[in-house]
Amino acid sequence: MFSCRSGAALPLRGAIFALALAGGFGAAPLGAREMPESGTAAAVKKPNVVILATGGTIAGAGADAANSATYTAAKVPVDKLIAAVPQVNTIANVRGEQVFQIASESFTDAQLVQLGKRVSQLLKQDDVDGVVVTHGTDTLEETAFFLDLVVKSDKPIVVVGSMRPGTAISADGALNLLDAVTVAASKEAIGQGVTVTMNDYIQSGRDVNKRTNIVPSAFYSQWGPLGMVVEGKTYFFRSLTKRHNMSSEFDIDQIDSLPLVGIVYGSGNMIPGVYDAEVQAGAKAIVNAGTGNGSVPGYLVDKLKDIRSKGTLVIRSSRVPDGFVLRNAEQPDDKYDWVVAHDLNPAKAKVLAAVALTKTTDTKELQRIFWEY
Numbered sequence: 617m618f619s620c621r622s623g624a625a626l627p628l629r630g631a632i633f634a635l636a637l638a639g640g641f642g643a644a645p646l647g648a649r650e651m652p653e654s655g656t657a658a659a660v661k662k663p664n665v666v667i668l669a670t671g672g673t674i675a676g677a678g679a680d681a682a683n684s685a686t687y688t689a690a691k692v693p694v695d696k697l698i699a700a701v702p703q704v705n706t707i708a709n710v711r712g713e714q715v716f717q718i719a720s721e722s723f724t725d726a727q728l729v730q731l732g733k734r735v736s737q738l739l740k741q742d743d744v745d746g747v748v749v750t751h752g753t754d755t756l757e758e759t760a761f762f763l764d765l766v767v768k769s770d771k772p773i774v775v776v777g778s779m780r781p782g783t784a785i786s787a788d789g790a791l792n793l794l795d796a797v798t799v800a801a802s803k804e805a806i807g808q809g810v811t812v813t814m815n816d817y818i819q820s821g822r823d824v825n826k827r828t829n830i831v832p833s834a835f836y837s838q839w840g841p842l843g844m845v846v847e848g849k850t851y852f853f854r855s856l857t858k859r860h861n862m863s864s865e866f867d868i869d870q871i872d873s874l875p876l877v878g879i880v881y882g883s884g885n886m887i888p889g890v891y892d893a894e895v896q897a898g899a900k901a902i903v904n905a906g907t908g909n910g911s912v913p914g915y916l917v918d919k920l921k922d923i924r925s926k927g928t929l930v931i932r933s934s935r936v937p938d939g940f941v942l943r944n945a946e947q948p949d950d951k952y953d954w955v956v957a958h959d960l961n962p963a964k965a966k967v968l969a970a971v972a973l974t975k976t977t978d979t980k981e982l983q984r985i986f987w988e989y
């Protein structure tokens with residue numbers, strides 16, 4: 617019943633693109649911010665925003681307007697996405713670049729690094745005031761956190777996706793994209809870290825995660841959204857206190873690849889050999905997505921101690937969506953030289969571990985990094 621295929625898997629006729637634009641993005645009346653009417657140069661100067669498109673459902677197309685879940689992701693090119701939301705032009709001077717055209721589950725570390733470098737390069741330019749990344753929603757939370765950690769800029773970076781393709785009734789991509797450009801063009805977003813605009817909310821890219829797979833209200837942060845976009849205006853109510861962007865010790869300009877980090881999902885009756893397979897495949901760290909408080913079953917403790925003693929890092933996270941894992945709760949992390957992921961979910965812990973491992977393998981340092989970011 618639920619099938620969303622990548623662009624490569626199912627080519628669609630050109631007519632579908634037209635449907636995507638006519639029936640999806642272009643159709644809804646959108647509240648764009650009114651520009652000042654004064655003729656002074658200062659009053660009409662709009663910020664310059666670059667949209668980097670990577671694919672996902674926001675660039676998806678289905679065969680019928682009733683298809684909200686069965687459609688093909690990553691089909692509509694960036695220029696058509698922009699043309700379908702002309703309201704963005706009242707907010708900013710907008711141009712697009714097609715970086716990838718893929719479903720986000722197909723992102724690898726190579727794509728993360730390439731995207732990070734492009735965002736960094738653009739934001740160093742005086743003629744770029746903000747960047748929007750259009751992205752599939754499956755791994756949007758990883759990319760947003762990665763950019764938050766490694767791009768050394770205070771300028772707004774907004775990652776945006778949609779839950780319905782532009783061809784669907786009540787498609788959400790147009791408003792999400794308009795909101796993304798609004799945030800990327802806003803002074804209020806400067807220094808706030810990477811943000812995600814979905815379903816009217818401005819979420820922190822560090823905190824946000826996808827909680828349901830089928831409705832527009834899919835994105836959630838356990839610490840709450842940072843704000844909202846309403847009718848083309850940004851309203852921030854909170855700030856991210858964790859280190860990010862300019863206060864980060866990581867810099868994409870110094871990163872060309874990421875070390876391999878694996879995740880093992882906790883459950884009853886686990887298979888110990890899975891950890892060996894990850895190590896043999898080259899994992900430098902394993903995020904243990906444990907049950908409850910990041911628990912490790914008694915029959916696996918020796919396995920994880922053994923892995924650690926041979927050099928692979930063990931990071932305790934939890935499969936429970938909210939809350940956080942404390943050191944030495946459930947397991948003696950000090951004694952075993954394990955690290956805890958604090959409030960980061962396993963996917964985000966994997967991103968931070970990979971970035972941190974580009975600088976250090978010292979577990980005290982890694983734990984500091986997990987407290988601070």
Ligand SMILES: NC(=O)CC[C@H](N)C(=O)O
Nearest residue numbers: 672673719720752753754
């Ligand atoms: N809503 C979506 O964007 C999901 C489509 C696809 N799985 C992706 O992540 O790109």
